Amino acid sequence: MRNKPPYALSSVDHALHLAALLQQEGPMRVTDAAERLGVAVSTAHRLLAMLVYRDFAEQGPDRRYRPGKVLRPAAASAAPVALLRELCLPELRTLMERTQESANLMVPAGAEVRFIATAESPQVLRGGDRVGRSLPAHCVSGGKTILAALPPTELDALYSEDDSVDLPRLRRELALVRERGFAINDQLTETGLTAVGMAIKDAGGSPVAALSLALPTARFDRERLPGWVGALSSAVAKVEAALSAR
Amino acid sequence: MRNKPPYALSSVDHALHLAALLQQEGPMRVTDAAERLGVAVSTAHRLLAMLVYRDFAEQGPDRRYRPGKVLRPAAASAAPVALLRELCLPELRTLMERTQESANLMVPAGAEVRFIATAESPQVLRGGDRVGRSLPAHCVSGGKTILAALPPTELDALYSEDDSVDLPRLRRELALVRERGFAINDQLTETGLTAVGMAIKDAGGSPVAALSLALPTARFDRERLPGWVGALSSAVAKVEAALSAR
DNA sequence: CGGCTTATTCCTCATGGCAGAAAGAGTTTA
DNA sequence: TAAACTCTTTCTGCCATGAGGAATAAGCCG
Numbered sequence: 001m002r003n004k005p006p007y008a009l010s011s012v013d014h015a016l017h018l019a020a021l022l023q024q025e026g027p028m029r030v031t032d033a034a035e036r037l038g039v040a041v042s043t044a045h046r047l048l049a050m051l052v053y054r055d056f057a058e059q060g061p062d063r064r065y066r067p068g069k070v071l072r073p074a075a076a077s078a079a080p081v082a083l084l085r086e087l088c089l090p091e092l093r094t095l096m097e098r099t100q101e102s103a104n105l106m107v108p109a110g111a112e113v114r115f116i117a118t119a120e121s122p123q124v125l126r127g128g129d130r131v132g133r134s135l136p137a138h139c140v141s142g143g144k145t146i147l148a149a150l151p152p153t154e155l156d157a158l159y160s161e162d163d164s165v166d167l168p169r170l171r172r173e174l175a176l177v178r179e180r181g182f183a184i185n186d187q188l189t190e191t192g193l194t195a196v197g198m199a200i201k202d203a204g205g206s207p208v209a210a211l212s213l214a215l216p217t218a219r220f221d222r223e224r225l226p227g228w229v230g231a232l233s234s235a236v237a238k239v240e241a242a243l244s245a246r
Numbered sequence: 247m248r249n250k251p252p253y254a255l256s257s258v259d260h261a262l263h264l265a266a267l268l269q270q271e272g273p274m275r276v277t278d279a280a281e282r283l284g285v286a287v288s289t290a291h292r293l294l295a296m297l298v299y300r301d302f303a304e305q306g307p308d309r310r311y312r313p314g315k316v317l318r319p320a321a322a323s324a325a326p327v328a329l330l331r332e333l334c335l336p337e338l339r340t341l342m343e344r345t346q347e348s349a350n351l352m353v354p355a356g357a358e359v360r361f362i363a364t365a366e367s368p369q370v371l372r373g374g375d376r377v378g379r380s381l382p383a384h385c386v387s388g389g390k391t392i393l394a395a396l397p398p399t400e401l402d403a404l405y406s407e408d409d410s411v412d413l414p415r416l417r418r419e420l421a422l423v424r425e426r427g428f429a430i431n432d433q434l435t436e437t438g439l440t441a442v443g444m445a446i447k448d449a450g451g452s453p454v455a456a457l458s459l460a461l462p463t464a465r466f467d468r469e470r471l472p473g474w475v476g477a478l479s480s481a482v483a484k485v486e487a488a489l490s491a492r
Numbered sequence: 493c494g495g496c497t498t499a500t501t502c503c504t505c506a507t508g509g510c511a512g513a514a515a516g517a518g519t520t521t522a
Numbered sequence: 523t524a525a526a527c528t529c530t531t532t533c534t535g536c537c538a539t540g541a542g543g544a545a546t547a548a549g550c551c552g
Contacts, residue, residue: 016300054262
């Protein structure tokens, strides 16, 4: 816990304080919460209702409120994306070490992909860390491979109402991606950056994530492509095997 | 997650949503958080500052925000009171089964004690479940034994400015409690309820909690007192041994 | 049935969201 | 290598809207 911010949000403070109390001290009634926070009972009730809504609390048959699943030991390690990150981090590092280029892990998020882990190249000029960011799937190498693995109906659902995307052209590109097994993003999202991506699929063949190598365009060399694709294939295979084993 | 409450607190909703996103998805920048929540960047920053303040987030050297210790797997099991509850629950049950009266665990909280676990007697007329509640320590059996184990300076610090408490009289009572090793609350906090309490001390002799048996005054019998005190002693000894072993 | 507790509703004013500015950090360029 | 540039984080002030509290209704238990 740090110093109180200069411009604290008292409603948020109450809620977080209450959540932490539930975790530390266990079951509590509405009136107990009101006393502990120094607020009206109706306010405490509203705060608890929000905690319940967002899974930070739940109410038992004795009417007391307890920590919800977000605050339980299992939650942090059970979230699918957190699991995937944990599982992929070693492979990301291996991939990066093998290629000396930055390796990214991304997951699908509607028509976008979200970067959830990066192993950065040790070279001075390198693809940077994009963790936390979202980018349009059809502009990103890994995103393209995810789209390529989607059933046509799902692809339509994502893009049929989006005028900015030429759907027939995208389909043709994705057919090529499927054929090759990887996709390239040549400076579509950032000038001077080129990436090679490959989807990670579950046992049923559905894309759950993608790995990509991102490097300065100046270092992109068609002759080295097979090597990068090979390293990506290796990493993807290992992740897929680990996913199947769960 | 439940249905959104009819009268949601949107600021609290933003904060909790953001905390859950950090746990599920991992590191995030301020601008990422703003995008995900659909709020201004400055608002996202204030929310993150509150999350950091309450240990739901922390910021790394890369400026990204990550889950704080409250959201990590270890937090839920590491909180001292949560540990104590977990450790004491079996003894509470044993104590209750042995005496057929309700057994309570309470911890000191300033001049009060807070009830953190109860094993209720199976009898129809019984001491009830007080989990979550706080009561003045000097009116509660377990609280008296905690006060009795405090150094005189600490006792003074708690009560010297409190006119409602006759400190010399309390001192005399606590001296008696120390001599006996247990304390009785005869209807001070609730008409018709009598309780016998005993402190749990750490290796250094400082009181960390107390166990008590609470029963209807109608069942309180001075001839049975040694039996109750014996059972309490047993339970306290086991808890103290377990505490020492950590 | 009574008393306590939880849950809901309405109103008002204090605070949370936003815009803008300042500060910080990393990259690019000369 | 230093300056310029750009993006990002952090800070600040203002005002309208949403959070807190009072009152009421509903629920629960002895």
